[in-house]
Amino acid sequence: GQNIDQPTEMTATEGAIVQINCTYQTSGFNGLFWYQQHAGEAPTFLSYNVLDGLEEKGRFSSFLSRSKGYSYLLLKELQMKDSASYLCAVRGASAGTALIFGKGTTLSVSS
């Protein structure tokens, strides 16, 4: 079967750094995605990893270890607008190009 796990909720303060972890067990692996979703809106793309290592994009970084089935999203210099759900998604081998999503991590940033 396929399983993607991430923490349900996290809290942090403005200016801090937060790391959101994601572990996955899928049939095959063809890439891992991170999306941000504000309440009532569609997800927006944050990052993509297909090879091991760190991808950096501004305040956001994402890491992948394929051998461990593990990824994390690192958010630096947190702002209030970063309060949202963060979705980890994997493209496996059992559903073509479709992504399988985790349940998401709700991040609350306070001042």
Place this chain on the structure above:
Amino acid sequence: DGGITQSPKYLFRKEGQNVTLSCEQNLNHDAMYWYRQDPGQGLRLIYYSQIVNDFQKGDIAEGYSVSREKKESFPLTVTSAQKNPTAFYLCASSNPGTNYGYTFGSGTRLTVV
């Protein structure tokens, strides 16, 4: 500008009625997808289509049907067989490229009363 359009944004239906959600894209993407999202849940795959005139069941296809007669359109019908249809429905599309990343529609919130 290219994009993916879902309509309507909010939809109310009586229990026992079928309802069709629209999804249209002008991005020339080959693949399209339907997901359902419930409170506290991630996105769950209902159906996907990799090419015109072909589609595959996802993890929760029971009670739903789709068609892909045109590349631009991938409508989803929620039938009366779907036991708990009230949810937020998201359509997405993608194309072979650097990462097959998704473009999402803005979603349709369906409420069955």
